[in-house]
Amino acid sequence: MKTTKRVVVTAMGAVTSQGAGVEALWHGVRAGKVAIDRVRGLPTEGCATDIGGEVTAPLPPAGYDYRADLGARGHERAVDLALAAAHEAMSAHGLPDLPAEQWGVAIGSCNGGTRSAERVLRRAGRKPLTVDDARELLLLSPHTIAEILASAFGLKGPVLSVNTACASGAHALAHAVEAIRAGRAQAFLVGGTDAFTETAYAGFSSLQSLSRRPAAPYSRHRDGLSLGEGSGMLVLAEESVARTAGAPVLAELLGYGLSADGHHATAPHPRGAGAARAIRGALRTSGLTVEDVPYINGHGTGTPKNDSAESNAVRAALGQAAEKVALSSVKSMIGHLLGAAGAVEAIVTVSALEEQLAPPTAGFTEPDPRCGLDAVPGNARPMTMDVALSNNFAFAGANAAVAFSRPGARAALPATPWEERVVVTGIGVLTPSGGSPEELWRAFRSGALAGVRENGLRLARLDVDPGSSMAPGERRRVDRLGRLAIVSSRRALEDARLTPDERVGVVLGSGLGPMRSTEDFLRPVLEEGAAAGNPAIFPNTVYNAAAGQIAMALGAKGPTSTAAAAHAAGASALSIAHDMLRTGTADAVLCPAVDDLTDTAAEAYRRLPLTGGPSGRHYGLAEGGITLVLERESSARARGALVLGELLGHGTAYDAAGAGRWDPRGDGLYRAMRKALADAGTGPEELTAVWANAAGIPAVDRPEERALRRLGTRAEVLTPKRVLGEPVGAGAHLGVALAVEERRRGGAAGPVLINSSSLGGTHIALVLRPGTEF
Known part of the structure; x- marks a missing residue:
């Protein structure tokens, strides 16, 4: 067995409908502010709704001209959002002397550069592509976004990109922490990004999943989700490296759990069987018991099937302890950020641990017996917590749960059987x-x-x-x-x-x-x-x-x-x-x-x-x-x-x-x-x-x-x-x-x-x- 390396969060960056920066995000969600309104930057005619969590704050200068390197004509909004969040995180990580070869990048995205693909296909129609079109299509790949971020900051270690739909940001965190523990890098810029696309609005509308009002997760009368856009970035580092450098330590990432439902392309397992395995995996890898978890930042999309399935998953994973757990959803305030959700919600979870405050579920009306857990309705709630989980579940039954703690709150982590061939x-x-x-x-x-x-x-x-x-x-x-x-x-x-x-x-x-x-x-x-x-x-x-x-x-x-x-x-x-x-x-x-x-x-x-x-x-x-x-x-x-x-x-x-x-x-x-x-x-x-x-x-x-x-x-x-x-x-x-x-x-x-x-x-x-x- 091998001693498990501890991984800490040293910096964070975010851009959401609450504004630019982590402070704007946390200030908004702790106050229960709903930043879901009429969408103005994307056509929504013919969709089931015209509202969403749109980023309206001006983005800071990118500081890196990715278009020149790629030979692309247009900006890709998902890239611009990612660069803005990454600049905030990378300006505060406290690891100035860490060699570029020891820095990795792990990025999750659901839509990648789909805005660019939509632009190309609309322009080209049924005609052959031009050289400019082909270059712009390079932005479609989620990995291009990861490589742009690595180039922007001169990072030369592992570069990973994952696309597990709405769990992408959480998967990026899981793979980054695994890479640090394996000694493949000492620090990672990790997160997720997604911009509004016509594809997403038309798609979720076709599935009849969108609500005409801001989403009300876990409520009896909820009727669908609200889409959001934005980016969240975290800097993860091996704890000993961060402590030696005198870097800020905001939280510790203890462990994670991943699973597949194997049930349906869009609907979760109704009893939450797959999601429960992911939650149990996060507890196991973190050395936690069910009584250790007072708060879960929930997936909470606001759709009838997802919210009840998640509630069932929490009960299946935690047993009787679930009835004492607070389970709230920030999607009620910023919308569902798809591939960026796992990263942005991880930032909220870390902020909740720092301030000892569980953010509320906005728009909550009355409990749904099919959910029934404590959704922290109305107002943020002060509570003592050393540990919190963040849940993210996705199309195709991809489930992820990530466990965080306050710095130094956990004495030891389970050893890793790294000697296995x-x-x-x-x-x-x-x-x-x-x-x-x-x-x-x-x-x-x-x-x-x-x-x-x-x-x-x-x-x-x-x-x-x-x-x-x-x-x-x-x-x-x-x-x-x-x-x-x-x-x-x-x-x-x-x-x-x-x-x-x-x-x-x-x-x-x-x-x-x-x-x-x-x-x-x-x-x-x-x-x-x-x-x-x-x-x-x-x-x-x-x-x-x-x-x-x-x-x-x-x-x-x-x-x-x-x-x-x-x-x-x-x-x-x-x-x-x-x-x-x-x-x-x-x-x-x-x-x-x-x-x-x-x-x-x-x-x-x-x-x-x-x-x-x-x-x-x-x-x-x-x-x-x-x-x-x-x-x-x-x-x-x-x-x-x-x-x-x-x-x-x-x-x-x-x-x-x-x-x-x-x-x-x-x-x-x-x-x-x-x-x-x-x-x-x-x-x-x-x-x-x-x-x-x-x-x-x-x-x-x-x-x-x-x-x-x-x-x-x-x-x-x-x-x-x-x-x-x-x-x-x-x-x-x-x-x-x-x-x-x-x-x-x-x-x-x-x-x-x-x-x-x-x-x-x-x-x-x-x-x-x-x-x-x-």
Whole structure:
């Protein structure tokens, strides 16, 4: 067992409808001020309501011109909100001497840069995209926001982005605290951001979820949610580092719990079963008992189903102690900030602990017997509390609970079983080059380029419906991305001979996310108005919809998350899953990497100077899905599983050369490789192969070559993407599948290195020992 490092909050920043700054946020919510009013910055004609928690305060100057680096014409409001909140937090963290390499960034967002995508699609209509359009679409990715923040402050450690819909900000906090405890960075800028979008207003309106009046969570006569926009940022640091630097310590982040409902795309489990597992997980990892929790900052959206399900979850997790707990919702005052909610509500929870004051639930009329817990109606309530929880639950059944305490209030934390080894026990493949690792390996070794040229860009597309092997009822309302995820995951489970349950999680990576569903939902809205929003499509417009569909179809209800790190998304998902398993958060994790190439996505790649035209003449793209089953070795051995390989370690680093840019010397990738080797306890001389990121783009491939020369390895460098095409976010999974098959066919024994890069300066290296048993 390993002593668990303590992680503290040293600074915070916020921008909400209450105003710019944490002080404005806390002053408003402690006073019960409802900052939900008529929306003026976004058209709401045809929507069920025209109110929301809109940010109207002037934003301070960004201090960094991300548009110039990306070559984008327009501002992205989600980015501007994030920069404003981050500047407040980064100006007060008290860690001035901490090296840039020891700073990480973890950002959650539900909509990412959807405002930019809406602008592009409205401007382009059905016409081909221009170069300017393609550059502006780069802002759609949540990971671009994370890289912009890292560039703005020159941070060179791990850069993570997650998109678990309305729980994104809470997931970012969970992954950041795990990374600090694992020694991957000493401090993190972590938070969430989301701006009002036509997609969100039309979508929630189509689901009949919006209220015409400010939301009244937990009240008998509540009738829906109010949308909000904004950003919240926190600086987390290892406690010993913060104390040594003399940094302010506002609170301690004790632990977290994550779970999947596996119940419904938009509705929570009515008894709150999944949410209760997340709350219990937060208590367990924090070393808390049910009697230790006097206050919970609730998810409290104001919809009939969500509020009653959350109340049931609190009762299921806390038992009789729930009747003594105060459970209030600040969404009644600022609206539902979607991916930013978890971060902003964490800031409110920390402020509540600092001031020993539970904020109220505004607009509360009378208790609903289906809820029944103490909603702190009317006015803020002074109360003694050492500990508080913050709940966030999301579409696709992604649940998160985070536990905070006053500084020094908890004497000890549970030790972490970090010595646990992580093994690969199953591989599921669904790609244009084959439906198994054997077929993939043969296609790679043949040297025949996958795909065909379509208007100058080589594309490898699946020529079959990925859901053709699914039952008709199972295919219902599952989009193409979800089908890729379910089918490849089912194949991986069959290969592992594993039956999923509540100890089996899902961590999915996707570089492009749900572009097809987003386009299918948005185009009618832009052409005909909000009333054209299709409620059957809208739930699939969030990145984590595919992970939720896996949980529903296959029964994996353990911790779930979705990494959105562009072309390094799969590698990021594997890194998150690896650390979950080493800390005992799950026994096994299904880790799919899936991407679906839409015509719009292909056209954007075609137009970008990096991947299209002369510089991209040797570049190819592939779609599909590859799923790996990762397990704690003890669990795999206990059930007699065949071990296909061991994931020894990983490392992530950022170039900080500007958004969408990379260091031509390969410095970030070199640091990522060194970190991965150190994590694995392996030297460069021990490597038997390097499965490279190289995909046929000289400006990206040459820095990797320089980094490998600097690393000093003599191992063979293999470049499968140049043959099979770049599978967008599944590059690391491709490397693992091929390395395992290479070893099975008599390849050299020993560790291999697998590299992935986001194309925006984030680099992730994995060390795998394939073929420990056959």
